[in-house]
Amino acid sequence: MPTLARRRIPVRRDAGLYAYERTLARTGFTPVAGTDEAGRGACAGPLVVGAAVLAPGKRGEVPGLADSKLLTPAARERAYDQVVARAAAWSVIIVPPDEVDRVGLHRSNIIAMRRALARLEPAPSYVLTDGFPVTGLGVPGLAMWKGDQVAACIAAASVIAKVTRDRIMCELHEQWPDYGFDAHKGYVTDEHQQALSAHGPSPVHRRSYANVARVVSLGDEGWKGEPDL
Template sequence: MTTLLSGPTIRRDAGLYGYERALIRRGLTPIAGVDEAGRGACAGPLVAAAAVLDKPIDGLADSKLLTPKRRESCFELITRRARAWSVVVVEPGECDRLGLHRANVAALRRALARLEIVPAYVLTDGFSVDGLGTPGLAVWKGDRVSASIAAASIIAKVTRDRIMVDLHEKYPQYEFAVHKGYSTARHEQALREHGPCAEHRMTYVNVQAAMTATGGQP
C-alpha cells in the first residue's frame, strides 16, 4: 500500500468525506473503502465488505457509533445509492484454518475483487492490505474519518448481525442474537455449560477450554 500523494495534509476537521475529497482533487477515482466485522468474536463468521460512493449518504458514520436501527437504515441507503458494493463471508472453519489475520486480509482482497468496478485507490481501516494491484492507504480508525470505510463497515456489520440472529434460532442456548458471538460474560457462561458448537472458532483459547471442560465435540 502507498500513502497519499504529496500535497496539503488532510485537516482533522475535514469531516467524514475529507479523504475522499483529497483523493478526488488528485484525480484518484473511483475510491473504494474496505472494512470487516467479527474480527474479535469467538463465534460466527468474519465478514468483509467494500464500498464505492459517488454521492453523500445521509447519517453515515462508523457502524459502532450507530444504533442497530440506524445501522439498518444506513445499510439500505448505502446498498441502494453506492456506485458499487460487495460483501464476503468467511466461515469459522476457514478462520481457524488460515489464522485470523490471514483470513481477514484474504477477505478484504476478495471483497475488493468482487466490486463491479475497479477502484483507482483503496482506503482500508487500520492496517494495509498488500497485493491489491491498486494504490491505497491504511487509515487509523478509518471507519470514523472516511466515508467509504464507514460505508463498508456498516455493510459488514449489518450482514454479520443478521447472520448471528439467524444462528440464534439454530443455537438458542448461546444467545447469539444478544452478543453476536463476542466473548461476553453471558456467552462465556453458555460455553461453560454447553461447550462449543460448530459456529465457534475452535482455535480460540476460551473455546478450547470450554470443549475440554465439557468433554465434547461441536
C-alpha cells in the same frame, strides 16, 4: 495530519467524513474504495468483510452514515439501506468460522478484503483501509487509524459488514438458541461464556480462540444436542 500516498497531500482529520474521497478525486484517483470487517473479536460466527465505492457528489452522501460501532442497531439498518441504494459499487465476503480457524484470523481478513475489493465494478483506483494495510491490490492505498470514523467509504463498508453479520448471528440463534447469539452476536460476554461452559462449543464457535479452546480442553468438544430447525 495524515497525507495521501505518492503526492503527499495533507488531509485534516476534522475536515469531514467525505474529505478523503474528495481530495483523492481532485488529484486524479477515482473511484476510491473503502473496506472494513466485522466479527474480528468474536469467538463464534463468521468474519464478514465489506467493501464500498460511494457515488460522486450529493448522491454519495449517505444520511446517518458513521462508524457502524457508533450507531444503534436501528440506525445501522437505515444506514445500510442507504449505502446499498447510493453506492456506485459494494460487496461483502463471509468467512466461515472453520476457515478462520484453519487459515488464521489476520490472514483470513486480508484475503477476504482482497476478494471483496476484487468484486467491485468499477474497480477502485485507490483503496482506504481501517487500521492495517492490504498489499497486493495493484493500486495505491492508505491504512488509516480509526478509518471508519474519518472516511465515508470505510464507514460504508463497516455498515455493510456489521449489518450483514448481525443478521447472520440472529439466524444462527434460531439454530442454536442456548448461546444467545442474537444478543451478543458471538462476542465474549459473561452470559456467552457461561453458555459455552454449560453446553460446549457449537459448530459455529471458533476453536482457535482461547476461551473456546479452554472449554474443548476440558472435554466439552462438540455440541450436546441437535439444533432447533
